[in-house]
Amino acid sequence: MNTTHALPNQEPRRWMRYTPGQRVLRFVLYLLFVLAIVQSMRTIDVIPEFLYDAPTQMADLLHRMWPVSWQSFQGSIQKALIETLHMATLGTILAVVLAVPVGLLAAEKLTRNRAVNFLARLILVSSRSINSLVWALLFIAIFGPGPLAGTIAIAFRSIGFIGKLLGEALDDAQPGPIEALTATGASTGSIIGYGYWPQIRPAFWSIVLLRWDINVRESAVLGLVGAGGIGMALNSAMDLFQWDKVALILLLIFSIVIVAEIVITRARKALL
Numbered sequence: 001m002n003t004t005h006a007l008p009n010q011e012p013r014r015w016m017r018y019t020p021g022q023r024v025l026r027f028v029l030y031l032l033f034v035l036a037i038v039q040s041m042r043t044i045d046v047i048p049e050f051l052y053d054a055p056t057q058m059a060d061l062l063h064r065m066w067p068v069s070w071q072s073f074q075g076s077i078q079k080a081l082i083e084t085l086h087m088a089t090l091g092t093i094l095a096v097v098l099a100v101p102v103g104l105l106a107a108e109k110l111t112r113n114r115a116v117n118f119l120a121r122l123i124l125v126s127s128r129s130i131n132s133l134v135w136a137l138l139f140i141a142i143f144g145p146g147p148l149a150g151t152i153a154i155a156f157r158s159i160g161f162i163g164k165l166l167g168e169a170l171d172d173a174q175p176g177p178i179e180a181l182t183a184t185g186a187s188t189g190s191i192i193g194y195g196y197w198p199q200i201r202p203a204f205w206s207i208v209l210l211r212w213d214i215n216v217r218e219s220a221v222l223g224l225v226g227a228g229g230i231g232m233a234l235n236s237a238m239d240l241f242q243w244d245k246v247a248l249i250l251l252l253i254f255s256i257v258i259v260a261e262i263v264i265t266r267a268r269k270a271l272l
Contacts, residue, residue, distance in 0.1 A: 091154030103166030127160030147228030
């Protein structure tokens with residue numbers, strides 16, 4: 001029988017969560033995080049007097065917003081609200097038409113050409129890297145202020161979102177059905193329609209519905225730069241200090257976001 005005895009001068013082993021190198025690295029990261037916060041606070045240049053006066057100004061603003069001007073809904077505000085929904089819907093449809101081909105080209109398993117994959121991904125990254133407000137300002141300079149510029153801005157911003165997720169869904173598809181169709185000599189259209197589409201259909205509709213929900217929110221903001229929609233009515237009311245109308249428009253924006261969420265939930269259940 002073998003018996004293991006600890007050496008009398010041997011220290012007991014202690015469990016350590018982090019190695020000394022990991023501790024130093026964590027300390028450096030925490031230090032950089034604190035320094036970034038301190039530097040940001042110094043750069044922002046917060047004026048203490050404005051902070052002290054903020055509760056009073058907020059209370060005064062809320063007092064001016066009440067009562068809400070419900071009678072102002074008929075007319076320009078109602079038209080702007082409908083225009084916002086049209087911008088989000090048309091922008092999403094246009095984005096799907098433009099994003100699907102790019103997403104197909106970005107999928108490595110479907111398009112086996114690295115140069116084409118790189119170009120498609122470059123288009124998707126370029127679309128996502130530019131904010132909707134920047135797209136709106138660009139298209140306002142081209143088409144002039146109005147809902148057309150806002151609709152195209154929404155579409156160009158959505159291409160990267162829809163195309164990227166669609167490409168990832170294609171790459172995640174099970175290879176079995178695709179290999180079977182390929183072995184029978186099926187065309188590329190048949191492979192996409194009968195091999196890929198049944199697998200990515202739930203993901204595709206989820207992506208489109210989610211993007212429409214996002215576009216409803218964004219279209220309400222694009223009007224602040226002149227790209228149509230209810231944001232233009234909000235900007236006009238704020239410029240004229242019509243705070244009761246501002247309250248009405250804010251409530252309408254909140255309401256359409258809630259309604260859009262309900263519509264998305266019902267549509268997902270119906271389609272999926």
